[in-house]
Amino acid sequence: MATASGPNPAKIKTRPGPASHLRNGDYSAASRALALGSYFISGCMAINASQFLGAPLYLINEDWYNAWIAFTKQSWGLLTTSMTQCWAPTVVRVSGHKSVRGELLKTTEGNLLSNFPERLIVIANHQIYTDWLYLWWIGYTNGMHGRIYVVLKESLRRIPIIGWGMQFSQFIFLKRNWEKDKDRLAAHLQKLNSNTLSPMWLMLFPEGTNLHPVTRKSSKKWADKNKIPDMQHQLLPRSKGLQFCIQQLRKTVPYVYDCTIAYEGVPTGQYASEIFTIQAAYFGGKPPKSVNMYWRRFDVWSIPVDNNKDFHNWLRARWIEKDQLLENYQKTGRFPADTGVDELPDGRKRRGAGFIETEIKPNKWYEYLQIFAPVGLLALVLYMFYGGLPKRFMKDIGKQVEKETKDPENLEGLINSTPRIVEVDSTNASAVGAPNGIAVTTQPPSVAKKAIKKLPPRQKGVSKAPIKANPQVEQPLKARPKPKKLDVKTPADSRHTKLDSKPTPTTSSTSKPSTTAATKPDASEAPKKLEVKNSTHPPKQKPVAKLPPKPAVGPKKVSPPKLEKKANPPPKLGVKSKPNQSGKAGEKKPIVSTAADKENRPPPKKLGIKPKPGATPVPAAGKGH
Numbered sequence: 001m002a003t004a005s006g007p008n009p010a011k012i013k014t015r016p017g018p019a020s021h022l023r024n025g026d027y028s029a030a031s032r033a034l035a036l037g038s039y040f041i042s043g044c045m046a047i048n049a050s051q052f053l054g055a056p057l058y059l060i061n062e063d064w065y066n067a068w069i070a071f072t073k074q075s076w077g078l079l080t081t082s083m084t085q086c087w088a089p090t091v092v093r094v095s096g097h098k099s100v101r102g103e104l105l106k107t108t109e110g111n112l113l114s115n116f117p118e119r120l121i122v123i124a125n126h127q128i129y130t131d132w133l134y135l136w137w138i139g140y141t142n143g144m145h146g147r148i149y150v151v152l153k154e155s156l157r158r159i160p161i162i163g164w165g166m167q168f169s170q171f172i173f174l175k176r177n178w179e180k181d182k183d184r185l186a187a188h189l190q191k192l193n194s195n196t197l198s199p200m201w202l203m204l205f206p207e208g209t210n211l212h213p214v215t216r217k218s219s220k221k222w223a224d225k226n227k228i229p230d231m232q233h234q235l236l237p238r239s240k241g242l243q244f245c246i247q248q249l250r251k252t253v254p255y256v257y258d259c260t261i262a263y264e265g266v267p268t269g270q271y272a273s274e275i276f277t278i279q280a281a282y283f284g285g286k287p288p289k290s291v292n293m294y295w296r297r298f299d300v301w302s303i304p305v306d307n308n309k310d311f312h313n314w315l316r317a318r319w320i321e322k323d324q325l326l327e328n329y330q331k332t333g334r335f336p337a338d339t340g341v342d343e344l345p346d347g348r349k350r351r352g353a354g355f356i357e358t359e360i361k362p363n364k365w366y367e368y369l370q371i372f373a374p375v376g377l378l379a380l381v382l383y384m385f386y387g388g389l390p391k392r393f394m395k396d397i398g399k400q401v402e403k404e405t406k407d408p409e410n411l412e413g414l415i416n417s418t419p420r421i422v423e424v425d426s427t428n429a430s431a432v433g434a435p436n437g438i439a440v441t442t443q444p445p446s447v448a449k450k451a452i453k454k455l456p457p458r459q460k461g462v463s464k465a466p467i468k469a470n471p472q473v474e475q476p477l478k479a480r481p482k483p484k485k486l487d488v489k490t491p492a493d494s495r496h497t498k499l500d501s502k503p504t505p506t507t508s509s510t511s512k513p514s515t516t517a518a519t520k521p522d523a524s525e526a527p528k529k530l531e532v533k534n535s536t537h538p539p540k541q542k543p544v545a546k547l548p549p550k551p552a553v554g555p556k557k558v559s560p561p562k563l564e565k566k567a568n569p570p571p572k573l574g575v576k577s578k579p580n581q582s583g584k585a586g587e588k589k590p591i592v593s594t595a596a597d598k599e600n601r602p603p604p605k606k607l608g609i610k611p612k613p614g615a616t617p618v619p620a621a622g623k624g625h
Helices: 029-054 062-087 131-141 154-158 162-168 178-194 213-226 239-249 278-283 308-332 365-385 389-406 408-414 445-452
Strands: 091-096 104-106 112-114 119-124 148-153 172-174 200-204 255-263 290-299 341-343 349-351 356-359 421-423 438-440
Touching: 029 062, 029 162, 029 278, 029 365, 062 131, 062 162, 062 278, 062 365, 091 104, 091 131, 104 356, 112 131, 119 131, 119 239, 131 148, 131 200, 131 255, 131 290, 148 154, 148 178, 154 162, 154 172, 172 178, 178 239, 200 239, 239 308, 255 308, 290 308
Parallel strands: 091 290, 119 200, 119 255, 148 172, 148 200
Antiparallel strands: 091 356, 104 112, 255 290, 341 349, 421 438
């Protein structure tokens, strides 16, 4: 294996990683788990929803469907990258062999920019479970994070949400039984081979699983059985699957890229899979101090894929070289770095990248919004077409509730026969058992009070409207007879008696005088309709002012005009009354002082009482005068 020269790794200072302030546990494990779990699950559900929305495209055009799935896989790459940036930030140091000279670049912002081909096969050693996350980020730096295909274990496809997304992403699942896996793998590779213009990165881990004490023993046992040297920092690779993939794709894939991964902070004799677990890195805030990658490129035509033994030896030789790289890393803390320069035929120069040290993060902070873009767009479209739907829905519910509460019968069913007081027409009062026009339930007053509070106010034109009830009343109320209306107009704040009557002609001697000024209502009469506005007892009415009877003078007797009361309350006597507005202009109105002064006075042609200033008030007339 050829290695490129570079700066002395011992003189390179280690920059503290961005996760150093989190390793002391600024946030509790529970809060970190809650935040990470919420973001990860919501992101996975958004990606799954996007994949479900694009599934019908497969029936229309398969190329459109593949492009849509590539978009969702880009969202997956952004999700894992943003998760690593926020919850497990770390530094990545990338270097390469001279075979990748000019393909690893550093931007002016200090970010990594990869310039790998669009179609290739990536192989790598498997140290921890999150190896593929860091390799996916390399695809992000190359703009290929939507065109990555991964070969995984069959059991991973059964994971809820994540497994569904892997199936939509067209990942390849193997049962580790070559007789069963061969046909399935061939079908997937044929699809990848069908369109030579479609970008594709096929990612494989020839070791089959990550490095662990248990798998380490199995690898040593296999080495002893086949009498071959075992690896010190890796597992022995399995050649059959990789050989089959290269055979199927060698006409459309020109290169195989090899990545050697090492993690800083792993003591000699220990395993990174036991130190940098998912729980420790993402939930505990203890990610690796740095992730180190060393890249190499091999031409497909130089790989002996047609001979099983030769290919097995070729692959094992590459793994021995990788093991030596890991051994040097344990001693120096760095992989080799290429700093050479090549002069191209057109005069341009191609330089080695050396060490590129950067952080795992998106190039733009707002790129993570792409994860939720399809679902958000769908919600926006639905809002544009059905924007008023929630409002109409709530409005319909409000109308239904109002309709139910307005009808006492429906309300009675809703509140389990809650008592209420209703008014009944006099014509139907006896038929419904309410002779006085009011029906009162016999439920407890406290229950009735709560139910009646829910009733709406009375409306005009409603004969059977609910009214408020006095909680103290438990027996049916008795209707009080409504007196006849009196045509008397008196201001509410006036304390004077205002009489407004038309003049009556003088009657003959045969007419009999009337002894009263107003007709007393008959208490036995029941009104046609009784309006009860309050359940309390009605207030007592004040006595109505009545004029005293006029005694007969001579043979002629004249009865005074009847007084009609038009408004309440009754006026108070003993105060000046306003002049009668109905009299003619210039006509003098007689002054009424007492009944004795008027005894021998003839009645006027037009009766109008207009007391003068200083006159004695007229006493109230009644029975017994």
